[in-house]
Amino acid sequence: MNAIDITLVMFVAVVASGFITRMMPWPIPLPLVQIGLGAVIAGVFNHGIALDPEVFFLLFLPPLLFLDGWRIPKEGLLRDRFAIFQMAFGLVIFTVVGLGFLIHWMIPAMPLPIAFALAAIVSPTDPIAVSAITARIPMPKRVMHVLEGESLLNDASGLVAFRFAVAAAVTGAFSLSDAALSFLWVALAGVGVGAGFTWLMAWGKRRLLKRYGEEPGAEILVSLLIPFGAYGLAEHVGASGILAAVAAGIVMSYVELSGHALASTRIQRTVVWNTLQFTLNGIMFVLLGEQLPRIFRGAVQVVEETGHVNPWWLLFYAVVINLALAALRFVWVWGSVKVARWLASRREEAIPDPGTRLTLAVSLAGVRGAITLAGVLTLPLVLADGSPLPARDLAIFLAASVVIVSLLTASLSLPHLLRELNAPPSAESHAEEDLAREAVRPASVKAIEQRLHDLLRQHPDTDPQRYISVAEHLMQSFNLSHHGALDKDSDPALVREVIAIEADMRLAALQASRDELFRLARENEISEDACRTAVRRIDLQEARL
Structure with missing residues (x-):
C-alpha cells in the first residue's frame, strides 16, 4: 500500500475518532483515540510514512500557531501578562535546564544537547487538549485565560529553544552570548515580519476589495496562505517562523475588528478553519500512533546501548520524565504565587490564595499535544558530519510518552481536583x-x-x-x-x-x-x-x- 493510500486511511481515522469518543461508555480524550487508531493502521498495513522534518514543520505548525494567535482573548492576555509571561518564558527555561540535565544524567547515551532539545520540545502545553478535558468542569475562567496565554507564548519560546538545542547537537558548538544575540534577532525579526506581512496583506486586500468587490473563496484562501507566507518569509531572513506565525495571528484578530469582510465570508471562513484545525491536530496524533511501533524498536535499541537489556527501562524513563515535568511545573507555579502575593503585600494589595488544590490542578493542566509532536518529529536524521543523530528514536518515543501520559493524568485527575471547587461564574x-x-x-x-x-x-x-x-x-x-x-x-x-x-x-x-x-x-x-x-x-x- 503506497503513502497516498495510507494518508487517506489516516483521514478516515480522524473522522472515525470523533464517533468513537462519543460511543465510549466513559470519557476518554480524543487524542488518545487517534493515537490508538494510528497504531492500528501501522499494525494492519505494516508500512510507515516517512516525512521530511522541515516539510512536516511547515505543513502543520504555521496554521495551528496562527489560529492560536488569532482566537486567544487579547484582553486576558494583557490583564494577566505578568503571570502569562513568567509561565511562558521563565517556566520554559526552568524546565529546559532542570529536565535536560536530569535526562542526560539518567540516559548517558543521549548527548546533553539532545537532552536539552527533548526538554525544550516537551515544555509547550496544548490548550486544545486541556479545554476538551475541562469542558464540563468548573475551571475558573481567568485560570483558563492564563493557561491559553501561556500555551500561545510557550509554543514559541519552547520551539525556539528546541531549535537552538538541535543546532548545538548537529554542529557540536554552542555559545551563550551568540545564542542570546541570535535569540533577540530571531524573536524581534520574527514578530516584525509576521505583523508586517499580515498588515501588508490586509492593506492590499482592502484596496482590491474596494475596487473589484469581494469573493468569499478567494478571501478564505488568502487567510489560509497568510501563516505560510509569514512563516516562510521569516525563515528566509533568518528569523523565527514560529513567532512570525503567532504574530500574524494576533495582528489578524485586530484586522478583523475593522469589519471589512462580508458576513458570508466570515461564516464560511470559520467553518474552514475549524475543519482545518481538527484535521491537522487529528492527523498529527494518528501519525504519532502510526509511527509508534518503529519508534519503539529504535528506542529499545538505544536502551540496549546504555547497558539495559530489558525494554521496561523505557517505561521507567517515561515515568521519571513525566514526574519531573509535573514537579518542576508545581514548584514554579507555587513559587510564582508566593512571589506575586509578597509583591502585592508590599503594595498593600490583596491577592487571594488559590490554594493547594487549584495550584496542583494548574500544574497538571499542562497537557502536551500537537506542538510537541510536530516539533519532535523535526529532529534531523544526521549530524553535520553525516553520522546518525544519537538517540533520535528514543527522544521521539519519550516525547510521545509525555503526550500520552499527560493526557491520561489530566483526564483522570482534573475532574477530581476541580470537583466542587469554589469557582463562582464570572459576571x-x-x-x-x-x-x-x-x-x-x-x-x-x-x-x-x-x-x-x-x-x-x-x-x-x-x-x-x-x-x-x-x-x-x-x-x-x-x-x-x-x-x-x-x-x-x-x-x-x-x-x-x-x-x-x-x-x-x-x-x-x-x-x-x-x-x-x-x-x-x-x-x-x-x-x-x-x-x-x-x-x-x-x-x-x-x-x-
Missing part, C-alpha cells in the same frame, strides 16, 4: 453582553431611520406610509429576524414589496449593529470573544436574509 461576560445589547439598539434604530429617509427620497412616487409602517414595526420590536405582521388577504404583490422593504431595512440595521460591536471591541469596551459571538449571530441573520 464579566454577562456585563459585556448587556453592554453590547444596549449599544446595538440605538445604532439599529438610527440605521433604520436613515434607511427610511433614503427609501423615501429614492421612491417619491410610492406611498410613504408603506415604508413608515415597516420602519415603525422594526424599531418597536427590535426583532430583526422576524417579519412584520401582514394581512393574509393582502395583495401578493404588496406582500412581496413589504417583505423586500423589511429585508432592506433589516440589512441596514444589522450592518449598523455589527459596526457598533466592532467599535466597542476596538475601544476595549467589550472582549473579542463577546464581539465575535455577537457578530456571528448577526452574520447568521444576514445570511438568512
Whole structure:
C-alpha cells in the first residue's frame, strides 16, 4: 500500500475518532483515540510514512500557531501578562535546564544537547487538549485565560529553544552570548515580519476589495496562505517562523475588528478553519500512533546501548520524565504565587490564595499535544558530519510518552481536583453582553431611520406610509429576524414589496449593529470573544436574509 493510500486511511481515522469518543461508555480524550487508531493502521498495513522534518514543520505548525494567535482573548492576555509571561518564558527555561540535565544524567547515551532539545520540545502545553478535558468542569475562567496565554507564548519560546538545542547537537558548538544575540534577532525579526506581512496583506486586500468587490473563496484562501507566507518569509531572513506565525495571528484578530469582510465570508471562513484545525491536530496524533511501533524498536535499541537489556527501562524513563515535568511545573507555579502575593503585600494589595488544590490542578493542566509532536518529529536524521543523530528514536518515543501520559493524568485527575471547587461564574461576560445589547439598539434604530429617509427620497412616487409602517414595526420590536405582521388577504404583490422593504431595512440595521460591536471591541469596551459571538449571530441573520 503506497503513502497516498495510507494518508487517506489516516483521514478516515480522524473522522472515525470523533464517533468513537462519543460511543465510549466513559470519557476518554480524543487524542488518545487517534493515537490508538494510528497504531492500528501501522499494525494492519505494516508500512510507515516517512516525512521530511522541515516539510512536516511547515505543513502543520504555521496554521495551528496562527489560529492560536488569532482566537486567544487579547484582553486576558494583557490583564494577566505578568503571570502569562513568567509561565511562558521563565517556566520554559526552568524546565529546559532542570529536565535536560536530569535526562542526560539518567540516559548517558543521549548527548546533553539532545537532552536539552527533548526538554525544550516537551515544555509547550496544548490548550486544545486541556479545554476538551475541562469542558464540563468548573475551571475558573481567568485560570483558563492564563493557561491559553501561556500555551500561545510557550509554543514559541519552547520551539525556539528546541531549535537552538538541535543546532548545538548537529554542529557540536554552542555559545551563550551568540545564542542570546541570535535569540533577540530571531524573536524581534520574527514578530516584525509576521505583523508586517499580515498588515501588508490586509492593506492590499482592502484596496482590491474596494475596487473589484469581494469573493468569499478567494478571501478564505488568502487567510489560509497568510501563516505560510509569514512563516516562510521569516525563515528566509533568518528569523523565527514560529513567532512570525503567532504574530500574524494576533495582528489578524485586530484586522478583523475593522469589519471589512462580508458576513458570508466570515461564516464560511470559520467553518474552514475549524475543519482545518481538527484535521491537522487529528492527523498529527494518528501519525504519532502510526509511527509508534518503529519508534519503539529504535528506542529499545538505544536502551540496549546504555547497558539495559530489558525494554521496561523505557517505561521507567517515561515515568521519571513525566514526574519531573509535573514537579518542576508545581514548584514554579507555587513559587510564582508566593512571589506575586509578597509583591502585592508590599503594595498593600490583596491577592487571594488559590490554594493547594487549584495550584496542583494548574500544574497538571499542562497537557502536551500537537506542538510537541510536530516539533519532535523535526529532529534531523544526521549530524553535520553525516553520522546518525544519537538517540533520535528514543527522544521521539519519550516525547510521545509525555503526550500520552499527560493526557491520561489530566483526564483522570482534573475532574477530581476541580470537583466542587469554589469557582463562582464570572459576571464579566454577562456585563459585556448587556453592554453590547444596549449599544446595538440605538445604532439599529438610527440605521433604520436613515434607511427610511433614503427609501423615501429614492421612491417619491410610492406611498410613504408603506415604508413608515415597516420602519415603525422594526424599531418597536427590535426583532430583526422576524417579519412584520401582514394581512393574509393582502395583495401578493404588496406582500412581496413589504417583505423586500423589511429585508432592506433589516440589512441596514444589522450592518449598523455589527459596526457598533466592532467599535466597542476596538475601544476595549467589550472582549473579542463577546464581539465575535455577537457578530456571528448577526452574520447568521444576514445570511438568512
